[in-house]
Amino acid sequence: MSFLCAEEPTVVELVTDFGINILYHPSLALEIGHQVSNLLDDIVRGKVQMDIFVYEGSIIQGPNGSGTMNNFADRPMQDWVSDLSKVAGYVVAIGDCATWGGIPAVPPNPTDSTGMQFHKDAKGGFLGADFVSKSGLPVINIPGCPAHPDWITQILVAISTGRIKDVLIDDYHRPKTFFSDFVQTGCTNAVSFSNKIGGGFGKRGGCLFYEVGCRGPMTRARCNRILWNRQSSKTRANHPCLGCTEPGFPHHDLVKGSVFKTMKYLGFLPKDVPTGTTRLGYYASAGAGIALNAIERSLGLGQDVDTSK
Ligand code: SF4
Numbered sequence: 077m078s079f080l081c082a083e084e085p086t087v088v089e090l091v092t093d094f095g096i097n098i099l100y101h102p103s104l105a106l107e108i109g110h111q112v113s114n115l116l117d118d119i120v121r122g123k124v125q126m127d128i129f130v131y132e133g134s135i136i137q138g139p140n141g142s143g144t145m146n147n148f149a150d151r152p153m154q155d156w157v158s159d160l161s162k163v164a165g166y167v168v169a170i171g172d173c174a175t176w177g178g179i180p181a182v183p184p185n186p187t188d189s190t191g192m193q194f195h196k197d198a199k200g201g202f203l204g205a206d207f208v209s210k211s212g213l214p215v216i217n218i219p220g221c222p223a224h225p226d227w228i229t230q231i232l233v234a235i236s237t238g239r240i241k242d243v244l245i246d247d248y249h250r251p252k253t254f255f256s257d258f259v260q261t262g263c264t265n266a267v268s269f270s271n272k273i274g275g276g277f278g279k280r281g282g283c284l285f286y287e288v289g290c291r292g293p294m295t296r297a298r299c300n301r302i303l304w305n306r307q308s309s310k311t312r313a314n315h316p317c318l319g320c321t322e323p324g325f326p327h328h329d330l331v332k333g334s335v336f337k338t339m340k341y342l343g344f345l346p347k348d349v350p351t352g353t354t355r356l357g358y359y360a361s362a363g364a365g366i367a368l369n370a371i372e373r374s375l376g377l378g379q380d381v382d383t384s385k
């Protein structure tokens with residue numbers, strides 16, 4: 077659904093301007109029932125050429141490795157994924173479930189879910205650490221919950237125009253074009269972050285790092301540079317970033333107190349600190365300001381921004 081909202085380029089432009097022939101998409105295809113399994117069979121047998129295999133969703137291996145908890149077109153989905161990955165020119169994983177396993181892979185993981193080439197932040201996943209597609213590239217990961225539509229269409233354009241080898245990928249196979257900057261870059265609350273002024277859900281002004289668990293300083297994604305629907309982003313709407321483009325999402329395996337809440341030591345020092353700083357270094361530079369704000373808040377003198385105006 078996110079993919080269908082793409083704007084630069086749109087899904088229609090992928091077809092009309094870049095010559096991409098969408099063989100099958102669950103929400104767009106006319107094929108149903110055996111037409112789908114016949115098409116997929118033809119691809120696996122080489123009767124129909126598939127240049128790019130784009131997969132969304134975790135690979136469900138349960139029960140006992142059979143994959144039958146998720147059947148599709150007469151077979152376990154994991155068997156289709158295995159066969160289609162072998163014949164594809166390029167393999168692209170879309171969204172957190174396909175990239176790292178996502179929410180289904182949170183312990184106790186009853187469906188034995190995993191990602192295409194990673195399980196959380198460990199390389200391997202369903203296809204294995206050494207997998208490369210026919211083009212010689214590993215799985216290209218476009219994470220997000222959901223993935224931003226323009227990240228998807230722009231990578232498909234890079235592949236279809238023969239430019240994908242110019243797109244560098246990071247250790248987690250994410251295109252650096254979209255996953256080098258932090259979500260904090262372009263956030264309208266950045267000044268409040270520097271000034272240690274806390275904010276809250278839906279409150280105008282104030283930074284969401286100090287109380288409601290914003291992961292913008294630890295999350296690589298261009299959500300505040302390439303806005304969603306060209307309009308906004310979570311943090312611009314004063315909703316904390318959940319860190320959905322980082323391997324390991326959902327962070328802390330959703331333990332109680334870890335979602336929409338800043339986990340802290342001593343009641344005021346954030347346990348998760350901005351990427352690139354050590355806890356000690358961060359506390360040394362920011363700790364006093366954070367502590368003062370915590371004391372002010374406990375005395376009812378807090379700097380949280382008044383949002384009623
Ligand atoms: S709201 Fe989040 S992304 Fe924005 S400045 Fe604060 S911590 Fe950074």
Ligand code: SF4
Pocket residue numbers: 220221222259295296297299309310311316317318319320321
């Ligand atoms: S703001 Fe954070 S949680 Fe929201 S889409 Fe971007 S990376 Fe994911």
